[in-house]
Amino acid sequence: MAxxxxxxxxxxxxxxxxxxDNRIRWGSQLIVQENQAAIFYRDxxxxxxxxxxxxxxxxxxxxxxxxWLQKKIKGDVFQATCIFISRSQFQxxxxxxxxxxxxxxxxxxxxxxxxxxxxxxxxxxxxxxQNAYSTKKINDYLRSFMNERIIDEFAHFDxxxxxxxxxxxxxxxxxxxxxxxxxxxxxxxxxxxxxxxTTEKYRERLFWLKTGGVGGAQVMGSETMKSAAExxxxxxxxxxxxxxxxxxxxxAQGGQGGGGSAxxxxxxKFCSGCGTKLExxKFCSNCxxxxx
Numbered sequence: 001m002a003x004x005x006x007x008x009x010x011x012x013x014x015x016x017x018x019x020x021d022n023r024i025r026w027g028s029q030l031i032v033q034e035n036q037a038a039i040f041y042r043d044x045x046x047x048x049x050x051x052x053x054x055x056x057x058x059x060x061x062x063x064x065x066x067x068w069l070q071k072k073i074k075g076d077v078f079q080a081t082c083i084f085i086s087r088s089q090f091q092x093x094x095x096x097x098x099x100x101x102x103x104x105x106x107x108x109x110x111x112x113x114x115x116x117x118x119x120x121x122x123x124x125x126x127x128x129x130q131n132a133y134s135t136k137k138i139n140d141y142l143r144s145f146m147n148e149r150i151i152d153e154f155a156h157f158d159x160x161x162x163x164x165x166x167x168x169x170x171x172x173x174x175x176x177x178x179x180x181x182x183x184x185x186x187x188x189x190x191x192x193x194x195x196x197x198t199t200e201k202y203r204e205r206l207f208w209l210k211t212g213g214v215g216g217a218q219v220m221g222s223e224t225m226k227s228a229a230e231x232x233x234x235x236x237x238x239x240x241x242x243x244x245x246x247x248x249x250x251x252a253q254g255g256q257g258g259g260g261s262a263x264x265x266x267x268x269k270f271c272s273g274c275g276t277k278l279e280x281x282k283f284c285s286n287c288x289x290x291x292x
Contacts, residue, residue, distance in 0.1 A: 010036070110192050153172070
């Protein structure tokens with residue numbers, strides 16, 4: 001057992017360090033550097049906290065430990081885990097895949113910055129409960145925790161809202177994540193999204209929604225009809241006549257009135273995406289698909 005307990009040679013990326021010996025002698029010197037805090041942990045509970053300075057470990061300087069152990073103190077040695085925590089600011093990375101409220105896939109990644117604010121809460125909730133006595137284990141836990149919180153929050157917004165109101169949406173997500181971090185004894189200094197994307201299919205859908213000329217129901221409807229037309233064309237025995245009959249039926253849906261289908265003049269062209277009759281424009285008037 002050493003006469004002095006100290007975290008020496010702490011690296012800039014090291015968040016926690018556990019003193020290797022649980023047997024500590026009364027009267028030992030505890031040396032805590034300016035940017036550190038030392039916590040004594042016993043039986044799943046964070047007890048006495050020491051900030052920067054040189055401290056002599058006595059029953060009077062450790063009231064929480066003495067009160068917790070009560071009559072278990074015998075001789076000049078007591079057992080407890082001494083955990084050093086850096087009070088510096090740290091950077092973490094996150095990234096994952098979730099979905100929006102309209103079930104659109106959403107991929108995200110970025111960086112976050114944090115520091116330990118409440119040492120006892122952090123020791124109880126993260127170091128002790130997660131058995132995370134190393135910086136790597138804590139970083140792994142916080143990355144997973146961050147991903148879960150972001151996925152949960154983005155699930156409250158639809159795809160169009162996420163991308164057309166990105167600043168407002170990301171601010172709401174940051175606020176919720178910051179509150180979750182506080183429950184771990186951490187201060188979330190900042191959170192930045194470096195990348196936010198969806199799949200190609202939903203990017204195309206998002207483009208037409210953002211142009212304002214096509215509604216969500218129209219986009220969904222045209223995608224359904226396009227998928228059905230492609231399936232029909234691949235079916236055994238589906239010839240040219242069957243395909244034209246299906247396309248004609250879709251064209252009739254887009255016509256005015258609906259009392260009966262008008263005759264189709266020779267040479268008429270139809271949109272390959274939704275089947276709407278083309279009137280010489282470069283883009284389909286129904287689904288917006290480029291002609292040609």
